[in-house]
Amino acid sequence: QEHVVNETQQVKSQAMRDASVEQALDDYLTLTLVDPEQANLKLQSIIDRLPKNLAEDNTPESTVRALTYQLFAHLYQANPSAVDDILATLAEIKNITKSVNAIAEIMAAELEVLSFRNQSNQAYINAEILAGILTDVENPRVKYWINALLGRLFRQDTQYEKALKHYEQALDALNTTNDSRTLVRSTSLRQQIAIVHTDLKDWQRARSLLEEVYQDLLRYKQDQLLPDLFLSLGFVMAGQKDYTAAVEVNLKGLARARAQKQQSLVLTFMNNLGSVYIEQQNYPAAKNILEEALTEALALKDTENVNLINFNIGYLEVLLGDAESGLTKMQNAFAFYQQRDSKTELEDLLGWFAKAYKSLKDYPKLAETLEWQMQLREEIAAASSEKITRDLLSRYELKSQTQQITILQQQNELQEELLKNKQLQQTITLLFIFIMGLAALLLVNLYRKVQRSNLRLKEVNKQLEYQSLRDPLTGLFNRRAMQDKMAQRHKSSQPEACALLLLDIDFFKQINDNYGHAAGDAVLIDLSRRLLALTDENELLIRWGGEEFLIVIQRLEQEEIDQLCQQVLQVVSALPVVYEGNEIPVTISGGFIRLPFSQVPEHQFNWERVLQVADMALYLSKLNGRNQINLIDELQVPFADAEPHLQSDLNGAIQEDMIKLHTIHG
Ligand SMILES: Nc1nc2c(ncn2[C@@H]2O[C@H](COP(=O)(O)OP(=O)(O)OP(=O)(O)O)[C@@H](O)[C@H]2O)c(=O)[nH]1
The missing domain is CATH 3.30.70.270 (Reverse transcriptase/Diguanylate cyclase domain)
Structure with a gap:
């Protein structure tokens, strides 16, 4: 019997979703990795088939999911007016739907937009609110997705503990599902958890988690996910100073990226390989791969990578004894980054300059560079602490505004209650006074009656006494x-x-x-x-x-x-x-x-x-x-x-x- 009940419940909760739309959306996600253009067309056709009348939509959860995917597509393609249109539709659904799953997914979508548009303060407040309603969400996909999103946001905000908690919850939600998307999601999730461990410089934990994912990807033949994983793994291994393993993983990643024609990834792997070879002091290998990378970057007109690779080549030349050419290359690249005015990037690059001067035994330059680097660090620290303070302040203000609104609402409610109570009290008091008045009147009447009858009794008694002691005819004593x-x-x-x-x-x-x-x-x-x-x-x-x-x-x-x-x-x-x-x-x-x-x-x-x-x-x-x-x-x-x-x-x-x-x- 229990089984039957469970099935009915499942039917009930699934009634808010359309199984065929859900399947189509799963397929769409898979397609995005392989053929983004085709995926877009598929999504549009799914959306065209959705119920048009929102009020009569029996499967709002599927509708919300489809619209959310379209929202993100427009968001990443920088199509803000389309984003706003979909946000408006979602807000409408949020107002009329009874599905907590749908409401939560809409709130998460809004949160993603806020975060993407760098409205991080409002985003963090919304994140806290969303975290609060998560317990009512029962759709595992939505639960997974919201937790993963919260994990990412909190990680960006360096709230690692919260981030890990949400990632764990996302994994739990994922473990209750077993569909075509489960493995992909679990892979990306574990990778993200590994990145948090990396942030915390817990290399070992990050590495074992990534290796576990690697085994899963091999077992389930999810080759398309391998390049991303190799990138993370290579970074972790270099962090551990396990350069041999790092080289191996980056080579594997390079091969896969090439196979999948992911050009930007190909350049990243080559650059990373160059850095690792330099660390290994395998300068010829480093030179080879970096030069190869430079040719490809120039062909692609990828200035970003061209400059980065040139900087690395310059550093390598310094190490190999060609100080003049090397330093020029480094300085040119540095000038490119200087235009962008990114202090963090510059500070990182200055570190390499310092290393270069050290190897050249050019101590005055080394000292100068170190001083500059130090100054930049201070500026970064000041700016970041300023930003943190600013962020905290504005977050606090937003939060306290929200709280104030809640408090005001509560106060209003309280005042209404108090007013009601007061009125009730007044009524009771009036009633009490009325009853007391009535009782007093009755008492006074009763008292008077008693007094009168007492008086009469006294008189009667007196008369009786008189009569008993008196002669009725003469009134004399008897x-x-x-x-x-x-x-x-x-x-x-x-x-x-x-x-x-x-x-x-x-x-x-x-x-x-x-x-x-x-x-x-x-x-x-x-x-x-x-x-x-x-x-x-x-x-x-x-x-x-x-x-x-x-x-x-x-x-x-x-x-x-x-x-x-x-x-x-x-x-x-x-x-x-x-x-x-x-x-x-x-x-x-x-x-x-x-x-x-x-x-x-x-x-x-x-x-x-x-x-x-x-x-x-x-x-x-x-x-x-x-x-x-x-x-x-x-x-x-x-x-x-x-x-x-x-x-x-x-x-x-x-x-x-x-x-x-x-x-x-x-
Ligand atoms: N009108 C009247 N007569 C009373 C009352 N009580 C007693 N009598 C009368 O008083 C009379 C008393 O008379 P007696 O006892 O014979 O004595 P007397 O006539 O007074 O004569 P002496 O006492 O010998 O002077 C009686 O006839 C009684 O009926 C009363 O309250 N009213």
Whole structure:
């Protein structure tokens, strides 16, 4: 099943490419090495067959590849307007395509153009960006090509480590392919890696890599690639001072270049051979090959090579003893290079002059040359360090501009986010305030309600308490209030002394009978007011029964008490109670006693029993004609003796002089 899935995936990713176009483009590449003109025609015919409507192109990767090849063809043939046209088409595709492979290949093509046009600063920035998206590229060819391109760019920028990394990645990508182009690509790639090692003067590694490539080329019969390889190999071997091997390789290269009619390569090999022979001090061989080269260069009108070869021949003549002719040749060639104002080339040539003067033992000239060479070196170093600084600066500026744009974009996004957040926060705050307001309102309402109901409860409680302790008709305290008061009194260890005056309206039944029950009530109410006016704040006036009142007196002086009793009788009888036009005459009778009675502790003779004695005194008042109060004085005998009488027989106690009382008459 896994196999099936894999196949489907492959079909999917290949759907962006047209297999026949891909094959045709592979063939085109092979043809470029053999017959460039024919190759160009082939490429044009491929491009003519491509879909014209970019938006409906189902195989954009093949289209991009073909256009890219055409772009490079125009680039190397110095046809800038055609290059720009294709760049515009590619940019259009870049905007609409969904294929990462296509986008990456377009970016790489743009990068190649930048590099070719010496816009190296922008090129290096684009290179970094391209390196960043490489992981998403899955087409091995594109992966290979971009990595190889990046490797080359970084090598040119002397960023060898990065260059090697990309070359390795290019090799990895290449190893996943196995088509007609694989070997060619791997060969060129390994050669490029070898060149990096050469730059690093790691001759050995460069050489073994190139030898490996050489074996592959032989094995797969890729003869057309041999000259390039021999050139690299010869350079490395000379660097190693392995001149014998270098001669051998350059000879092989020369033969192949001749066979392939690559004239410019033929001259290079001959020149290189001349240099190696000189190093070997094989001067005759050197002379032969250089002269042969000169003839061919002159025939080709290749001034560049003519001058280079002449310089070498001049040097050789100096070495062979013909100083005058040799130096002239060298100086002429030097003048040619001087016109081009290439300090690096001149410095290199001056090195040979120095060697020449040394061999001539012309030390002043040698010194002069060395001084000049030194000066040039300094200038080169200064220029290059200046260039590096300039490059770095402008690269830094470009980079920081790009970064600034990114930062600005990020800042904008951030600000938008912040704004959104702020708005959200405001909404939340408003909502919160609204809810809090609502809650507060509810709370205030609730609080008020609670407070109101608390107040009501308090009132009700108060009323209940009032009602429970009050007589509803007169509003005076009731019996329960008396019980509470007495219980309160007994809470203290030494209860405060007080006195009890029990009162009973005379002939109240008759009042009811004569004037009606309501009149009786009116009498009760009126008398209550009158009695209340006589009591102090700390004294208790209680409606004790139907027509009975009890006053708990706090005054202790007998005189005061007598006066109060007098006032009670007076206040009741002095004026009749007026009810519905009737004047109702009223009198009252009472009985008085002190609590505790005659210093008898209350636990022995409690208030209820004491009150019974008062009741008996009241009864005595009724018996003796009413409108009077009988006040019981101190005991005349020990309490134990009097106690039996005190229960029920007050008269007996009085007669036996156990008790004394006095009467106040109304
Ligand atoms: N109008 C009215 N009458 C009441 C009330 N409570 C008790 N009475 C009456 O008071 C009368 C008390 O009468 P009695 O106990 O016979 O005594 P009296 O008529 O006052 O005679 P003495 O006490 O001997 O002077 C009864 O007729 C009761 O019905 C009340 O709240 N209102």
